Amino acid sequence: MHHRKTMSAVAVVAASALLLTGCFASGSGQSTDSSGDGRIKLAMLQPPRSGLSPFSDDAFKLSRWSTAETLVNLDEDGDARPALATEWKRVSGTTWELTIRQGVTFHDGSALTAEAAVNTLTRATKASPKPRILDGVELTAKAEGGKVLVTTGQPDPLVPQRLSSPQLAILAPSAYGADGKVNPVGTGSGPYKLVNVNGTTTATLDRYDGYWGEKAKAAGIDASFVPDGTARAAAIRSGQAHIVEAVPVSQAALLDKETVTEVPMPRTNTLYLNTKSGPFTDPGLRAAARAAINAEEIVKGVYEGRADVAKGLLGPALPWAAAGRKELTDRTVAADPKGAAITLATFSDRAELPEVASVLQQQLERAGFKVQQVVREYAHIEQDALAGKFDAFILSRATVLDSGDPVAYMKSDFTCDGSFNIAQLCDQNVDKAVDKATAIEAGDQRRAAILEAEAAVLRTDAAIPMLHERVIQGDATSVVDSARDPRERLLITAATRLK
Template identity: 60%
Template sequence: MKKPALTLAAVLALPALTTGCFSGGAGGADGADGSGDQRLRLAMLQPPRSGLSPLSDDAFKLSRWSTAETLVELDDAGDPRPGLATSWEQTAPREWRLELREDVVFHDGTPMDADAVAGALQAAVDASPVPRILDGFSLDVATDGDDAVVLTTGEVDPLLPARLSSPQLAVLAPAAYDGDGPVDPVGTGTGPFELVASDGTAGATLDRFDDYWGEPAAAAGIDVSYVPDGTARGAALRTGEADVVEAVPVSQQAGIDPDLLHEVAMPRTNTLYLNTDRGPFADPAVRAAAREALDPARIVADVYEGSADEATGLLGPALPWAAPLREGGSWAATVGGRVEPATPAEVDGAPITLGTFTDRAELPEVAVLLEQQLEDAGFEVTQDVREYQFIESDAIDGAFDAFLLSRATVLDSGDPVAYLASDFGCEGSFNLSQLCDPAVDAAVEEAARTPAGDERRAAIIAAEAELLATDAAIPLLHERVSQGEAAGVRGALRDPRERELVDSGTRVER
């Protein structure tokens, strides 16, 4: 097994080290097989929070490295396409049959068959907490011979194929699920790169998998460093210490060759979540006062230097259908509850705690402006800013009166319903606002039942309207993310859904 890559923070602290020292892995910069193929060096935004378990948000790292794969993938338009399953058929209102790809082997050499796939899906169904994509969702899994599985849902689910594209439902070898500990992705995926070492919150090492079922990887491997500090990520790109860099902060871009920066419009909304369960924001009128106090345009101009879009809702320009539906009012016919927010209260010295995290470099700056704007409206603000891994559990538990979050809105299935249910449903697993509102739940459930297409999109905007009327979440802006790519990088993926970064065709020429 290879020695894990040296952390990027250590590299940046030692100027005398050469670029090759960053490469890690037994094969070094020239590749494990001596062919001269280069290894890719990635500087990732956040370290794992759950030991790279595919049943957590860490699954998106495994997906971005092309080591763990799903039965279904999404095309650029968000429609399902074959992955480890070659086809699927709805055989009954609640039943789907999926044919599995032949000749797929896991990285540990075991074949992928129906039993392995069913075991992986069952592990997700049985997990506690359940993966977000299965939050409130019933799924029974059965095999149909050696090369097909049959999935039965508790209710009719028109989006099951898209749901199966979530990286949290990646299929790993049976060995990954052995024992009572966390799911172990090391050496158990199916992708073109095999995860051979994971060094906690420092980095990870992947090698090309020569028995991959698809196009073999052009790069010899991948050396990953987790670099939460935005200044360090910018420096890694500027100095050539990394080949592909996630989320280069606006504040670091002035000193970087613009040809190395690639802006991607993201389905990611910078949102202020207000605690509806306790404290001052339990009062809808006080939440309305906070909404009226905020000036998103100033945040876009001062912090993002214009490289963001002021929010008019939770769903931004990366979902081009949302704004026309919202502006046209076609959602109104499906709304059965309240869509008008409360009248703002007068605020005089109400103390509130405002939390956010440092991993996205702009958020602490945004928090400073929010503090100023809220204090101008009569609130007394105390900030709590930490790395995300050290603040997430407190945020989920409702420890803050307000929490500023950069949130992906279609991360799981390419459809916003899962995000709305997770973040704003009474039983939602990521309900930072602690919201439990029957009208919101009913609107989200209606959207979930509606078949794909224009009718479903209108129902989604109706649910958004119900949610915004509570002022439990105040959308501020929609982010555009700048991805850094060194001059020799070819074929890096610029994915708005943040599922893909490196694939078989990605390579670097030094």
Template identity: 50%
Template structure:
């Protein structure tokens, strides 16, 4: 059943939780003054769907950024777990947590019940490949009473509330889950905007969900376009075709009208990932040679025009605690001479600076004696080959706190033998041990210390070369208010976004 109007009207007097989490454009970001006939928002996103809008992989962030999906928890501006579909939670013992649900409905009109939430989390645990937020984690979810969901992990998991904030652990209605692992987010999520139509990999239509638990959204809907070319996104904003454009290229920012672009420090790091399982970089000495050839400062100053910081580790300056805890990499192999060693370097063009980064890296590596073939594709046409190890080297931009809000979760998913997003194909016992030790730490400070020890072990392999720590530029029309400028890059459009 739909939520009664009396409950909806009561919700309208409350300030929605998530719209205030991050810096936004202008005042009045709460949707309490939203009209029934608000304007539609036109949004340009950089990444077309790569997995048919599956909520478990990279597309999960698209759904989250468009205000479609939600999980039990969210991340606040300080990176702490905040209530979302769960109004509260408590830890029952070292392996069990009890989450108390708020009153809410799915976009198909059915109630958000403990059994529906438990089923959604169970589907996520069965997904293949597993969501990155669940890398190395085994959990079960069961309904408890009329409002409770008990989540139990096989091993103690002190950061479970952070983990459940991952976009890949969004809660969808039972109707979303079909045969053979198929999941359909159209009309089955809980956010302020309901996905109603997807036009391949080019566009999506969203309408305002009038019974959203957080109150009526200002905008009547969102018309999203997926525009991989960064210059085209900037042009769409400049000519008034869109109201919001994400990931404006550095080279295009200066061409936009004053006041129509915002720079946000993020936890995203661009790295060179070397295939450590096959090809030339199976040899640690050649990995060391490649690492020695790279000049991160030249990339930050030249390619990014000082809109980025030189790479110092997996975690950059936006992860404020990292620098004071960083330790020297455990060990490095002695660099060998490249002597014309051939390699294939790949990257994608959805983030407009990456092809230029790869071109500069090609020059730096060739100067060191490598013979480099460069391959650039749109991300959705590249990811499967990269994960399969078909390239010798890969340039990618990765948000270190995107998947679980926990520094250890990224290490487990990206750099361990069983990691689901291990583009370096790294599999070393010492790294796995260090990550496993970090995962055991319950105290936040000790967990951070252990994460930095694991970072040192990973960098010591030479398979990961941090290049730059990014700031992102978002294009925002002068009439637009309430855009969510999120350092974790999980949100963009919310209930308070309007024009």
């Protein structure tokens, strides 16, 4: 069992606070804890990777800063709600019509129009690489009668949900260059205007007083990019930051409890078992592996209690899953492993996973398996995992992608033609259940079909969900109304302020 040395960790925190003071943004205005409209100091996990292009993962930074907005938002259940579009309807099997909100101006002073929205969507389809929400999707957009018409190559009941992706945030036409580059500085429509980006170090945003909705209560945001987790935790302790993304598990216990919030994430740590070759082609041995795993031991020991024991593939970040899930019946009976030799692999990029592998090895060996571990960096192990070269693979996997819907994850990971099928699973019942869910409109019936598909996957024991991760957010006691968003789309909203 892994035990962390608290006293040495405290010393590292203190040293980091001293050494990394210069890494934090000073901002364009005065920052204060005592003024309700003061500037919010934010320490973020990752620096921009693509110059804050909204067509990349950097889009989630623009969304979390409330500077770029989408046509559609999602509620807690993943249902579509109005944003820059006030309403939408399906006008044919493949075409949706959206009504654009009136009275919206971009930060450069230009007006939001149907043509501006179409410009963004069209450029997204031509971007290289395309936003991942458009992977495998043929989408075109045109303006007609002040409306936006979005057409897909195949009927797609999730078009509104797709349009909620931060990678399809609508920017002013001035944001888009002839060279294909996108500049989000001063071209969003949210309550905060991005005014400066200092490479991969800092970004500065000011309140936008021309915002169409509720005006921001804080004067601005001074964001710093601080990849070192110890330094981010130290920033809360020292007052260098008011809000901190992704506090490491090892640092959370060192912070004042009032400054720590744990947010369930739609991310599951799962043991994938190779159903095509090796010992786990035997359903009885897969059932034996399932019976051997004690997820509670992993949560308590490796995650220090800061995770949730899995009851299924979908966790507490999707409240409807627990509410609608039925107890599984007709499970395969566990066979005696009789010393069956297996390779158990994972990757080192996520610090907890090698520890999880060590605990799992002990549990599986107690059950009668003989286990050999393989641990590499993800870039050096993914290809072998997808090729089925391991008997078992531990993966931390997002269960809802940019549409906020888990069907794409189930299709890619567990169907015969899935592009990320580490378990090499090809089961007629699973494919049928996933196809059924795919075709249903968003809402309660689709969610019920998704849970049927989850049950079909679990009955195969090709995937054994162990735990659901939480993201740990740090908020100074002076912060009011920061967002705790499982999808990590929101962080600072118009309502966020300092006491």
